[in-house]
Each structure stands twice: as structure tokens, then as C-alpha cells.
Amino acid sequence: MGRVVLWLLLLALLPAYAQETYDWIVVLGAAQYGGRPSPALERRLQAALHLFREGRGRRIAVAGGKAPEDLYSEGEVGCRYLAARGVPEEALFCETRSRSTYENLLFLKPHLEGRLLLVTDAPHLPRALFLARLLGLEAEGYPVPGNYPLGYWAKEALYRLWLYLGLRPQGVFSSRFNASR
Template sequence: MDDDDELAYRPLDDLVDRSEPAVADGDSAPPPWWRRPPRASRIVAGVVAVLALYYVVSLVQVVQAGRSQFDEPVDAIVVLGAAQYDGRPSPQLEARLDHALALYDGGVASFVMVTGGKLPDDRFTEAEASRRYLADRGVPESAILMEDAGTTTYESLESASVVLLGEGLDDVVLVSDPFHLKRSDLIADGLGLDARTSATPTSVVTGWTSVRRHLEEAAGVALGRLVGFDRLSDLVG
């Protein structure tokens, strides 16, 4: 019998390649190495997923804060500033002031703190325009406190907190547009105030503009918690 005949008649078991272990029935073999995702890619995907979830949680918190209508007694009402036109509140600021006035008339607090500085070419600060608006509607001058130097939310609340805490008025309710309240609340709490929030129900920021502002504020809240709201204020103004 020649070599070819010997190979043809060798037992089947002798022809089986035993270099790899047999896979048991019901088990699946691991994919070849070239089909497995690199470890670095899995890490990056995990980080992206965590950051996306963190942003979504921040967005939910921004939306929830914007629905707050706190109206229990506190020491002071704090109105976050917005644009003014030569001493006249813009529609956005007017809506905030009208809500603060309703809270004041409802006995929520004995003091109203108005905030906001001015642009270089302005004659009046946002706080001055707000003070005049409230005084014209019956709020006594003695009940209106002012912070008129801040040009950002953080700067305004930082200056306002010094005045409020100096007067022993640490329990406050913040009044602003719905999208603006979560970040303002976190800043105020970090500055030593015991802050609640009450969103103006007549905000002029509506539709897609409101959606965009909520998305932007969620990013600000998420980033501010990581780097600090004071540093965020320095970075973005």
C-alpha cells in the first residue's frame, strides 16, 4: 500500500485537528480578535454615555425648577435682572417684576431685592429701572433693596447675598424666567442663601427660543457643577 492509500484508510479521529478545544453544544465561540471592539473605544463609549446621562439629568432639573411656584413666607424676594431701555424695564424684566409684585402683595416677603448693572452706554442700571417700576406700583422705597453692579447672574447674586446676609435675610425666593431658575438657585445656595424659586408665569421667552434657552441652561448647570459657577461666569460672562 502506497502513502496515498495509507492516508485514505487512516481512522477519522487521527485526521481531526486537536490544536483548538472543541466547543460544547449550546456554547458560542468568542469572536475573532479583529471583530472585538478595542478597549479604548469601549472606554470612550462609556464616558460619552455617562456624560449624556448627566446632561439629561441636568436638563430635567432645569425644567422642573422652571415649574416651581413657591409662595410661602420668606425674608426677601430676589428679582434677577434683565434688559432695560433708558430706565424702562424690557418686557422680559417687566414680567419678572410683575410676578415679584404679586408675591409681595400676597405677603410672601417684606423686602424685594432688585438686581442688575448696566451696559457701558446705558444711563440706568437694571436695578434702578426695577426699583422705579416697583415704587410706581406701591412698593415702599424702604422695602426695596438694590444690587446694581453685577453684569452676570453670578455677580449679581454674589453682591446681593452680601447685602441680604448683612441684613439677616437669608431665606429668599428667586424670581426669573423658567429656564433661568435652576442655575440661579444653585448659585444662591452656594453663596449661603437658603433659596427657593418661583418662575414668572408670563415670561415672554416662549416657543423654540425657550427650548433653546433650556438646553443652554442645562449645559451651564452641568458644567457649573463640575468647574464651579464662579469660574463658569468668568469663562462665559
């Protein structure tokens, strides 16, 4: 009788310990300054590193290009950051051309197969997931916690409204200076 209770207890608790595993953890771009991640990019990279170490993803893709005056791309800086913290080079993919959330996902798409876990700021995540689905990517999200200003939430809500209305993802709302950067 005691064994039956123990097995029932283990079966009941098993789903609580089960964690999803993704083929890719995808860190969406945010600014870098002179080869160092901005605070926003560093929060995203730390979250991705934690998820990777937990075994939640097999590989990490870091997206983001550079402004004309920059020496380094966001993807390059992010990959160096993760490699310096023990992520094997073969587990990293660095996308270095994109200049918007839409381009982050568009340029990564040919390189990613399977299930994706998008890592970005909590206010930015709903728009990123909408764009991922628009591009046919199988994506779920991981919202990086933070104390985000109300204006960031409002701007992201307007971006999503823009997309829900069927307007192009590129243009005014996906410029180099969007809120996720």
C-alpha cells in the same frame, strides 16, 4: 358632632391656604432699555409685585448693573418700576453693579438675611438656585411662566453642566450677554 367635623375639615384645608413667607423676594437682573424694563425684566417685576402684594415676602431686592453705554442700571429701573406701583421705598433694595447672575447674588449677599425667594425665568431658575446655594444663601425659587424657546432651555442646561463640573461660575457663561439678560 357637627363641630368636630367642621374643625377636622378646617384642619385638613389649612395647609392648602398656608403660604410661605420669605424675608426677601429677589428679582434677578434682565435687560433694561433706556430706563424701561425689557419684557423679561417686566415679567419678573410683575411676578415679584404679585408675590409682595400676597404677603409672600417682606422686602424686594432687584439686581442688575448696566452696560458701559447705558444710562440706567437694571436694579435702578426695577426699583423705580416697583415703587411706581406702590411698593414702599423702605421695602426695596436696589443692587446696581452686577453684570451676571453670579454677580447678582454675590453682590446682594451682604445685604440679605434670612430666606430668599428668587424670581426669574423658568429655564434660568435651576442655575440661579445652584449659584445661590454655592454662595451659601438660603434660597427657593419662583419660576416666572412664559413661552420660552427650546434654545433658552438648552443653553441653561449647558450652563448648569458647566457649574456641576466644578468650573468657575464667572467667565464665558456669566457674561453680560447670557441668556437671562
